[in-house]
Amino acid sequence: MTWEVRFSGFGGQGIVRCALITGKALSMYDNKFATMTQSFGPEARGGACASQLVISESRVLYPYVTLPGVLVALSQDSYNTYEPKLRDGGVLIYEEDLVQPKEDTGRVQMYAAPVTRMAEEIGNRIFANLVTLGCFAAITKIVSAEAMKNALPGLVPDRFLAVNEKAFDRGYEYGLELLETRPLSIEEAP
Amino acid sequence: MRKTAADPKGVLSGAHFLDGDHAIAEGALAAGCRFFAGYPITPSTETAERFAERCPGVGGLFIQMEDEIASIAALVGAAWGGQKVMTVTSGPGLSLMMENLGLAVMTETPMVIADVQRAGPSTGLPTLPGQQDMMQVRWGSHGDYRIIALSPDSPQECFDLTVEAFNLSETYRVPVFIMTDETVGHMHEKVVIPPAEEIMVVARNLYDGPKEDYRPYRFTGKDVAPMVRAGDGYRFHITGLTHDERGYPALTPAQNVKVVTHLIEKIDSNADKIIRLEEEEVEGAEVLVVSYGITSRIVSRAVQLAREAGIRTGTLRLITVWPFAERRIRELAGQVRAIVVPEINYGQMVREVERCAAGQCRVVSVPHCGGAVHDPDVILGAIQEACQ
Known part of the structure; x- marks a missing residue:
């Protein structure tokens, strides 16, 4: 089975880091093959930003996502750009306070989470990406929570390791709660 | 050439999730490189950053130079100081390096230069991929010469081929290029770095005979003279001028015949030893797709x-792009109906393929102006058209 996942938002939200942590978790601790690519502009902050993962049981040849089964959108722009490219029946996880989605027609499976607000409750909005990853892991089950936590050292500063783990756990719990109200139907990814 | 196990101090053995740029830095450290001079440029900067960060732990030296001209000049000096040396850059920086690349070639100075290609010309598209420097590394400096260039298609190969690049540069005393691109440079995948004792590196071939007999050059066209370290008490001379075996200027056409023939023949006569290719299903193929670097991974989808669709399609991946795999391409051109060459440029290596095919089969270029990789369907279309 091959999964294609896209994280998107604006520069500074930790979008690239999301795919980096997930890719490392999968390829080093969950015994999968993961290829991560990213797209960004010359701006350091604020520009459109996306990172992609192709995940497989065997070596990934073609490194790009073509029709992703999962989209994480943390900004309105990224939602507008990438939602139409999410495959039918795919999973959309979006930032509840920053993204105003179109009417839910049932084309994709939508999950809303106020990840920035939740990160602020933990101490700083900078942890929003870890809250997001918690939701992502809980909802999609593509990657194990254990592998994600194993992947954190080296990818977040040591002194913020504990609070990043806390942010991940908070997101994970929230993701499980969301699943209770809207169970995920998983189809074979293309 | 003497091969020994890598110095464990520089080898970060184990599994990692790295991008190609970082893997190049790790390859250099594993190969024994302890001197890096460079000037930051997207999309290659991560290599410099990682090397600089790792330097204090391995006893290496990193210098951020004032520009790329100075960077490669510093490599020439440090190599003759006894170090294995490298720099990394992208198109605009590569253009600046061309003059001193000639100096490195002429003085037969081993060095590794990684070119993380972005789309050009000029500053072009800094954060997006290209394969547009393939001919520049081959012909960009004036005069006749040869270089070696390798093209990795994954972060793992960025590591592996960087080690090999150092080994080749020491063996033939020639600049060796890693021709990668923004996509491979910034793509993260699992990279396994073997234990130090499993990484074989070519040590600098240092002269240890009587001081008065030392000659920094020999013009055999087959092999190269041992080197010495400046400061160890040897009298020798290094110049970009046409020189004799002691390195002193010998400004005659006859001497230039010796020098230039040697620079070319030391690579050409060893081409079969240097060239590495990866072939798949070429036997009985109607169409052969020749590619290198990131494009070969796009080709994998198109070929599938x-x-x-029922087309017998073979692939040939140029792991070594220079020297060009002339003999093999000529051979295969006689067996297939067409050769398709996709590359992220307006058609560069395809000219080499055409030259070697010499009319035996159709050669189809699938150009791309850069900033992205090919759409696999475009390559598929070219394959379908080529076999009609």
């Missing part, structure tokens, strides 16, 4: 679709 072509085979599903």
Whole structure:
């Protein structure tokens, strides 16, 4: 089975880091093959930003996502750009306070989470990406929570390791709660 | 050439999730490189950053130079100081390096230069991929010469080929290029770095005979003279001028015949030893797709679709792009109906393929102006058209 996942938002939200942590978790601790690519502009902050993962049981040849089964959108722009490219029946996880989605027609499976607000409750909005990853892991089950936590050292500063783990756990719990109200139907990814 | 196990101090053995740029830095450290001079440029900067960060732990030296001209000049000096040396850059920086690349070639100075290609010309598209420097590394400096260039298609190969690049540069005393691109440079995948004792590196071939007999050059066209370290008490001379075996200027046409022939023949006569290719299903193929670097991974998708459509399609991946695999391409051109060459440029290596095919089969260029990789369907279309 091959999964294609896209994280998107604006520069500074930790979008690239999301795919980096997930890719490392999968390829080093969950015994999968993961290829991560990213797209960004010359701006350091604020520009459109996306990172992609192709995940497989065997070596990934073609490194790009073509029709992703999962989209994480943390900004309105990224939602507008990438939602139409999410495959039918795919999973959309979006930032509840920053993204105003179109009417839910049932084309994709939508999950809303106020990840920035939740990160602020933990101490700083900078942890929003870890809250997001918690939701992502809980909802999609593509990657194990254990592998994600194993992947954190080296990818977040040591002194913020504990609070990043806390942010991940908070997101994970929230993701499980969301699943209770809207169970995920998983189809074979293309 | 003497091969020994890598110095464990520089080898970060184990599994990592790295991008190609970082893997190049790790390859350099594993190969024994302890001197890096460079100037930051997207999309290659991560290599410099990682090397600089790792330097204090391995006893290496990193200098951020004032520009790329100075960077490669510093490599020439440090190599003759006894170090294995490298720099990394992208198109605009590569252009600046061309003058001193000639100096490195002429003085037969081993060095590794990684070119993380972005789309050009000029500053072009800094954060997006290209394969547009393939001919520049081959011909960009004035005069006749040869270089070696390798093209990795994954972060793992960025590591592996950087080690090999150092080994080749020491063996033939020639600048060796890693021709990668923004996509491979910034793509993260699992990279396994073997234990130090499993990484074989070519040590600098240092002269240890009587001081008065030392000659920094020999013009055999087959092999190269041992080197010495400046400061160890040897009298020798290094110049970009046409020189004799002691390195002193010998400004005659006859001497230039010796020098230039040697620079070319030391690579050409060893081409079969240097060239590495990866072939798949070439026997009985109607169409052969020749590619290198990131494009070969896009080709994998296109070829899968072509085979599903019933077209017998073989692939040949140029791991070594220079020297060019002339003999093999000539051979295969006589066996297939067409050779398709996709590359992220307006058609560069395809000219080499055409030259070697010499009319034996159709050669189809699939150009791309850069900033992205090919759409696999475009390559598929070219394969379908080529076999009609």
